[in-house]
Amino acid sequence: MKLLQALKEAVSSISGNRTRSFLTILGIVIGVGAVISLMAIGQGAQQTITGQIESIGTNVIYLMEGNMSEDVTNPRDLTLLDVKALENRNRAPNIEAVSPVLNANIAVKYGRESENTSVVGSNTAYQKIMNLEIAEGAFFSDSEVNSNASVAVIGPELAQRLLGRTTNVVGTSLRINGQPFRVVGVTVAKGGSQFNNPDLNVYLPITSMQMRVQRGNSAGRVQFIIVQARSSESMDAAIAETNTIMRTSHRLSPRQANDFTISKQDDFLSIASAITNVFTIFLSGIAAISLLVGGIGIMNIMLVSVSERTQEIGLRKALGARKADIKLQFLTESAMLSLLGGVLGIGLGWLLSSAFGIIAEQTGTPLVPIIGIGSVLLATLFSAAIGIFFGLYPASRAANLEPVEALRHE
Amino acid sequence: MTDTFNHEPVIRVRDLKKVYRMGTLEVYALRGIDLEIQPGEIIAIMGPSGSGKSTLMNMIGCLDSPSSGEYYLDGQLVSDLVDDELAAVRNKKIGFVFQNYNLLPRANALQNVELPLRYSDEKTSLRERSASALDKVGLADRMTHKPMELSGGQQQRVAIARAIVNEPAIILADEPTGNLDSKSGQEIMELLLSLNARNGTTLVIVTHDPGVAAQAQRIVHLKDGLVHREENGL
Numbered sequence: 032m033k034l035l036q037a038l039k040e041a042v043s044s045i046s047g048n049r050t051r052s053f054l055t056i057l058g059i060v061i062g063v064g065a066v067i068s069l070m071a072i073g074q075g076a077q078q079t080i081t082g083q084i085e086s087i088g089t090n091v092i093y094l095m096e097g098n099m100s101e102d103v104t105n106p107r108d109l110t111l112l113d114v115k116a117l118e119n120r121n122r123a124p125n126i127e128a129v130s131p132v133l134n135a136n137i138a139v140k141y142g143r144e145s146e147n148t149s150v151v152g153s154n155t156a157y158q159k160i161m162n163l164e165i166a167e168g169a170f171f172s173d174s175e176v177n178s179n180a181s182v183a184v185i186g187p188e189l190a191q192r193l194l195g196r197t198t199n200v201v202g203t204s205l206r207i208n209g210q211p212f213r214v215v216g217v218t219v220a221k222g223g224s225q226f227n228n229p230d231l232n233v234y235l236p237i238t239s240m241q242m243r244v245q246r247g248n249s250a251g252r253v254q255f256i257i258v259q260a261r262s263s264e265s266m267d268a269a270i271a272e273t274n275t276i277m278r279t280s281h282r283l284s285p286r287q288a289n290d291f292t293i294s295k296q297d298d299f300l301s302i303a304s305a306i307t308n309v310f311t312i313f314l315s316g317i318a319a320i321s322l323l324v325g326g327i328g329i330m331n332i333m334l335v336s337v338s339e340r341t342q343e344i345g346l347r348k349a350l351g352a353r354k355a356d357i358k359l360q361f362l363t364e365s366a367m368l369s370l371l372g373g374v375l376g377i378g379l380g381w382l383l384s385s386a387f388g389i390i391a392e393q394t395g396t397p398l399v400p401i402i403g404i405g406s407v408l409l410a411t412l413f414s415a416a417i418g419i420f421f422g423l424y425p426a427s428r429a430a431n432l433e434p435v436e437a438l439r440h441e
Numbered sequence: 442m443t444d445t446f447n448h449e450p451v452i453r454v455r456d457l458k459k460v461y462r463m464g465t466l467e468v469y470a471l472r473g474i475d476l477e478i479q480p481g482e483i484i485a486i487m488g489p490s491g492s493g494k495s496t497l498m499n500m501i502g503c504l505d506s507p508s509s510g511e512y513y514l515d516g517q518l519v520s521d522l523v524d525d526e527l528a529a530v531r532n533k534k535i536g537f538v539f540q541n542y543n544l545l546p547r548a549n550a551l552q553n554v555e556l557p558l559r560y561s562d563e564k565t566s567l568r569e570r571s572a573s574a575l576d577k578v579g580l581a582d583r584m585t586h587k588p589m590e591l592s593g594g595q596q597q598r599v600a601i602a603r604a605i606v607n608e609p610a611i612i613l614a615d616e617p618t619g620n621l622d623s624k625s626g627q628e629i630m631e632l633l634l635s636l637n638a639r640n641g642t643t644l645v646i647v648t649h650d651p652g653v654a655a656q657a658q659r660i661v662h663l664k665d666g667l668v669h670r671e672e673n674g675l
Contacts, residue, residue, distance in 0.1 A: 346545075349502070350603070351533070352528060353525045354525060354528075356560060419668050433505075
């Protein structure tokens with residue numbers, strides 16, 4: 032009942048002074064708006080990064096050369112011989128598929144059209160690991176890999192850019208690093224970012240990539256090897272098998288450290304989330320400062336309001352208001368002001384993140400801001416708490432006024 | 442309920458002193474006031490500025506505590522109560538009427554009259570009691586008007602309704618006609634006198650207007666913080 036009354040009076044006081052109330056809460060509006068939109072963008076970024084890492088395939092292990100945690104002299108290259116060793120079903124029963132990758136950014140030409148894009152050399156298993164679906168033609172075959180055939184599978188967007196069409200592309204001849212390649216397949220559009228768009232990729236047999244595109248790579252070197260385990264349960268076993276096979280393949284003595292590195296998808300995910308967490312904490316710090324400034328603004332105006340309403344406070348005390356009644360009245364008012372700022376700030380944050388989402392969409396950045404219920408609740412509670420905290424001092428100033436002095440105040 | 446016939450005074454003040462300290466200097470506003478006011482009495486307190494008139498009014502109104510001496514209000518010793526206890530006493534026992542009305546500008550007449558009830562423990566039928574108080578001061582048709590929409594005399598009537606809504610033991614009026622023209626001033630005086638006649642509410646009027654004071658049963662003149670002389674009015 033008392034609180035209800037205090038709420039009514041706060042509404043009347045705030046709405047009786049609209050312009051000032053609005054200017055007072057502007058700091059909170061901007062602060063909360065910043066928190067909401069930055070957190071939305073942060074969460075969106077995390078989602079995008081996680082999604083891209085997960086899109087690489089499931090139950091996948093990455094094998095790279097060198098060892099970042101231990102000193103290794105002359106690490107051996109990863110080669111197709113390693114791939115062959117890993118493909119041995121008897122020695123690696125938990126490994127489903129193995130795929131070498133040799134990747135380069137190269138100009139791909141058709142007639143006078145030229146496009147710098149990512150050219151990926153791999154084997155047939157790559158299609159399955161990456162879930163590449165074929166819209167037209169077929170992925171290159173094992174025999175084409177064995178015979179380092181001049182064949183290519185391309186993404187639909189690259190076809191659109193070079194040929195101006197996405198159908199009837201099979202059979203076309205492209206030049207990659209000056210070498211002619213015949214298109215045998217077009218992948219189904221997947222969508223993706225400007226920086227990592229599979230729809231712009233070119234896929235070649237790894238042997239053709241080594242011998243025809245990167246001439247001089249006759250040693251069969253590859254950049255990294257993707258190993259797919261049979262299931263998520265067999266990941267650890269597959270990692271152990273990979274480790275054993277690779278040590279044998281690289282003829283490492285028991286005392287020698289690995290000259291290769293095995294990473295799981297989870298490792299990348301945890302690195303990515305660590306980065307985005309730092310990002311979020313950083314942004315939250317900035318936002319917290321703006322909320323602090325907003326809170327001080329509220330305290331300032333509440334002090335002005337107490338001094339303006341000194342006579343009213345005196346009257347209320349004369350009529351029987353206790354200290355707690357006066358305190359409650361002013362605390363309610365500052366909490367309501369701040370909460371109002373918080374609600375408007377949530378609206379502003381929503382607008383900002385929507386605008387950001389539209390801009391991201393227009394520029395092809397795969398980032399959809401996500402406003403979580405958690406950040407909305409946090410902003411609401413936090414702004415109310417700021418109102419109460421910064422209202423405490425003005426409210427107790429009001430409560431401790433002497434009735435005689437206050438009544439006499441003009 | 443105070444019994445009017447047993448002559449237990451509604452206000453009994455014994456050797457009341459108030460000292461203000463300004464640095465090392467001690468200023469006596471009241472030097473030892475003795476005063477008894479009977480229930481239902483109409484009393485005027487007069488005196489030049491600096492006589493301690495306002496200080497005594499603040500003491501009687503429980504807005505301030507004396508430095509020494511005793512004050513019994515309606516049989517209760519109130520001179521040594523703490524702030525919140527005094528607030529409760531003011532709320533129940535005293536109805537204030539101020540020279541400048543002191544109404545809340547954003548609230549309408551009814552809401553202004555309700556204000557003391559909101560600070561009281563008994564919060565039943567606020568609306569009905571406030572409406573009835575406004576009816577008693579002749580403003581039944583102005584309940585939803587805001588102070589700015591009312592004349593000075595009407596505003597003071599709202600203030601009087603606010604003073605009587607909690608059925609106090611005394612009405613303490615500080616220059617109640619000070620801001621009004623003589624006609625509305627006289628109407629306000631008549632209203633106060635009729636409330637006294639009808640309900641037996643003790644009326645304490647602080648004024649410097651002899652015309653107002655003359656309508657009281659008793660006039661107490663203060664000078665230099667002491668009761669200088671008393672005379673009978675009417």
